[in-house]
Every structure is written in C-alpha cells, then in structure tokens.
Amino acid sequence: MQAPPAFGENLHRLQQLLDEVRAEDLHLVPRGPSAAAAGDGPPWAGVVPPVSYMHICETESFSMGVFLLRSGACIPLHDHPGMNGMLKVLYGTLRIACMDTLPSGAAAAPPPPAAGGGPCLRALFRSRQHYTPASPPCLLSPHTDNLHQIDAVDGPAAFLDILAPPYDPQHGRDCHYYRLLEGPPAGAEPPALPREVWLVETPQAADFWCGGEPYPGPRVCL
Template sequence: MPRDNMASLIQRVAKQARITFRGPAPGPGFGENLHRLQQLLNEVRAEDLHLVPRGPAAVPGAGCSRAGAVAGAVPPVSYMHICETESFSMGVFLLRSGACIPLHDHPGMNGMLKVLYGSLRVACLDPLPPAAPPGARRRALLRSRQLCTPASPPCLLSPHTDNLHQIDAVDGPAAFLDILAPPYDPENGRDCHYYRLLEAPAGPAADPHALPREVWLVETPQAADFWCGGEPYPGPKVSP
C-alpha cells in the first residue's frame, strides 16, 4: 500500500522541478534546487504512482508512436505521461523484459531517471569535439555502465555530461520515472538523435572493459524494432 504522504509526493516532485528549471541553468540557487529535487525523486517508489511490477511479457500499449510499427503488436517500451510545462516534462517509461531504449541524446537538456521497479543497465557517454556531420563518425567518451535498481539514487544528466545514454532492461521488465528539462522540441533544436557505438581501436595493452574510454559513434535512424507506445498514468493527479 502507498505510504500516507504519497498522494502528495509526486506533486511535490513536480513543484520542485518547476522551481529548479524555471530559469537558465546553471543560475543562482540551481545546484541547491537540483539537490532538493534529487532528494525528493529518490523517495519515489512504484506504489506511490499506483504501479504494479508486471510479468515478463506484459506492457500493453495504447498505440505506437513510430510509423511502420506492426498494428496490434506490443511495443517494447511504453510511456505514461504525467505532466509537461515549457520548462520540464515528467512521465514513466515501462520496458518489457529484454527491451532497450537505444543510444540517444538530449540536446541542451537536463534529465533525471529514477528506477521504480526492475533493473536497468544504463550506459552514459559524452560527445567529444569536434562535432561531425550527420552520417560521419564522431568521437565520444564512454563514461560509465551502471546497474540501476529502485535502491539506486537517481541518474543525472546535463547538457554536457552523460547526455547520451542507452537503457536496457535486465532480467525482467522495468520502469523508471523520467524528468527532462526542457522537454524535447524539434522546432527549437531539441530533437532526439540515435547513435550506434563503434569501439575505437585499442592498443595491445589496453583493457577493453576499462572505463572511461574513448569510442566512436555514428548517427543512425531510429531502429526498426524500437518504438514507444502510450498508456494512461494511474497515479495521483499532478498540477505543475
């Protein structure tokens, strides 16, 4: 059962997100507000949003956002929209067992990810200069690969650090609460781009598992086997 104060916790998260991202970052008080938001987000559990962990094959979609997805097929990932303002968006991603959100970026955006149930493998990368034209290889730094569970603190990304990441469900279905600030907006240069990781040639003494390490990336179209469905958010109402 949800804890007694949980009807208001997700509302408090939304309110703190609005305060944190109300102006350009970093700005006066941004670090303190971000820390407070991280503390609140760390308290959120699946039951607080009326979510029940699902079986290996259960993530019923209410439609597919990707053109060409097979009609009636269950999407590998579903999204529950909670709220959105000009400064941030918040929702829940649900991944089927074995599902992957491919390597992608968040141009000019801050983000926070908190696992609600299941386990996620999150790989984070930073692009390295110089920038490359579409279709060309570009250098990047593979900073970390970490296993995240509901006991883990929120994962943070900024416009310059850990801005590219890949998210894989490990050993079963998983769900995470997601905050992006500001939201994606292609008309203002904040569109999602997908990448494929190409390991950089390593010297004979190099450890292929050592992190961080330099790799190569190439921008790719959205994978044919990845699309995101939608379903209703069942938790407490939020008014940001």
C-alpha cells in the same frame, strides 16, 4: 550559459525528492515477464511495443513521465541536446550506459568505416551501471552523461523520467540515435571505462518503438 546560483541547490533538492519516489506512489504494479511468443526473438516482438510511455505532465520548462520496458527491451543510445534530466527506477533493473560527446578537435585518429551510417562523432564512454529502486537517480546534463542507452535486465522495468527543458525540435532539442562503431572482440572482457569511442548517427532502429499507456497515478497540479 552559466546556471543561476540556486540551480545546484534546487537540483540537489529535486534529487532528494525523486529518490523517495516508489512505484506504489504512482499506483504502478511491477509487471511479470511477458507471455512467450513463437520464434527466437524477444517475447514482445511483433505483438506489443518493447517500451511504453505514461505521460504525466509537460510545460515549457520540463516534462515528466514513466517509461515501461518489457523484459529484454532496450532504449537505444540517444541524446538530450541542451537538456538536464533525472531518471529514477521504480521497479526492475536497468543497465544504463552513459557517454559524453567530445569536441571535434579532440579526435586523435580518423573514425573507422561506418557502412551506411550518418555523421561520426567522438565520445567519452563514461560508465555502464546497474540501477534498481534502491539506487539514487541517474542524472544527465547538457555536457555530462547526455547520451544514454537503457536496457532492461532480467525482467521488465520502469522508471520515472524528468527532462528540463523537454524535447522541442523547433528549438533544436530533437532526439538523435547513435551506434557504437567499435567494440570488444567476441568473448573478450569489455574494455575498462572511461574510454574514448567513435559513434555514428543512425535512424531510429526498426525494432524499437514506443507505445502509450494511461497514467494511473495521482494528478499533478501545476
């Protein structure tokens, strides 16, 4: 479906506004590293959720909230079917890997074996970049950068997230998780991007879950 004529202008304006948002505007205080826990796992393992969500508001047109990642946390590779989105880092550093799904007929070779996996799909691994509060928002559309993996780098991080329209399984906008089937050999430099890759759909990872926290910022009037 073609976007209305004003879509590009409105998107650019929203991007400009979001670029100005800072953690203090939402009454957020950057958090220090979590207290250490026993064992070799990350400090939050088995104690608190690796990721928390602060709900701000949601309508039929969009949702808005803040994700908070503990040090070492990762939001696994997932999609946003039929959705546009913006992600603005409020504090910390995120490494965001972005991918596009490719038409099924674009595959030049059969997928590698995926033990215990679900359906495979071909994708274009477009970018892997670091984002900080000084970075412009990371954008996604239904066809570009629609698959994301988000990792907290060198400490906790938080980002403001806007999705339009919001997730809604009853209207085909449900979240799916994926795993990259091929990767560079151990100790080798990552292959250059962009490149075509195979993904396999997987259940939500057992070590990933999202808790909830109250939103401390200003009230949103709709």
